[in-house]
Amino acid sequence: MELDITDRRWQDARDALDAAAERFSRMLLACRAPDRPAIGDWSVAQTAAHVATVARLNAGLIGGDLSPLDAPDLDRGWQEAGLGGFARLNALTLEHFPERALDVVANTLLEEVDLLLTRAKSVDPRELRPWLGSARLPAAAHVAHQLNEILIHGLDIARALDVPWPISAHEAALTFDLFLMPMLGGQSGRLLQGGGDPGRVTLEFRSKHTTPVVLTSENGRLRVEPADGRRIDARVTFDPATMMLTIFRRTRLARAVVTGKVFAFGRRPWAAVGYLRGMRSP
Secondary structure, eight states, rough: OOOOOOHHHHHHHHHHHHHHHHHHHHHHHHOOOOEEEEEEEEHHHHHHHHHHHHHHHHHHHTTSSOOSSSHHHHHHHHHHHOOGGHHHHHHHHHHHHHOOHHHHHHHHHHHHHHHHOOOOOOOTSSSSEEEEOEEEHHHHHHHHHHHHHHHHHHHHHHHHTTTOOOOOOHHHHHHIIIIHHHHHHSSTTTTTTTOOOSSEEEEEEEEESSOOOOEEEEETTTEEOOSSSSSSSEEEOOOOOHHHHHTTTOOOHHHHHTTEEEEESSSHHHHEEEEHHOOOOO
16 A cells, blocks of 8 residues: 655654653653563563664664664574564574663664664655565555554563553554555565465545544455445544554454444454454564
8 A cells, every 4th residue: 555644644653653652661660570570471571672662663664774773694584574474583582682770771772763763764764675574565554563662562571560552543543554454455565474374355444533434354364444434344433552452462342342442344244353353463
């Protein structure tokens, strides 16, 4: 999908990332339990280190650098991997960057986000840049992906520490429009190979905060196009923050549906539920 982004939207994305990074950093500096479990096998400190490393990846890739980690095996691995290889690469990358002191990690994150934002100022947000798995995404997607990483893993850490971590509809909408939809509907390279179920489903996604789009999945191949009144299987209306947490498995889809934060209707609403339940994301 060709990204349609206004100057205001592009500025909003950069401002949101800057603010989220500052908020994430403050939470790390206030943390007194860095070894507390956060998500999966990762502690708070490991989760934070992962976010900082992803910032280094995005800061390099938005500038066209295919060796942002300065570690040939890792840089090659991130370019060659699909979604199924990310868990192993995450583990290897964390081993390669062993710093876990939260004040150091927080400072590293802010430096990498600052570099990412500095480079973002000089690029067209629609221009394709290399990304993980040999994908090529609009430059805006690198900023929105980093925002997504901070919001999702910030929530992981906040839950572990029992502190607040609000995610606004505005922030989540930016990640939906500028990262998730371009990633699903763009030049995904090896990233999404082998994904998807056989058959065809066409879903329209609408919220008060996002651009209406139609996603078509056909035998594992995806297209994302502007909503144009075409015949669809189901329309999905959603709260962007809830959709983000559902897609990234931080909230159960059943809960999102029961609370009305994600609602599917139309000829085949069950097709939307089935697609969202099986959706894979980086």
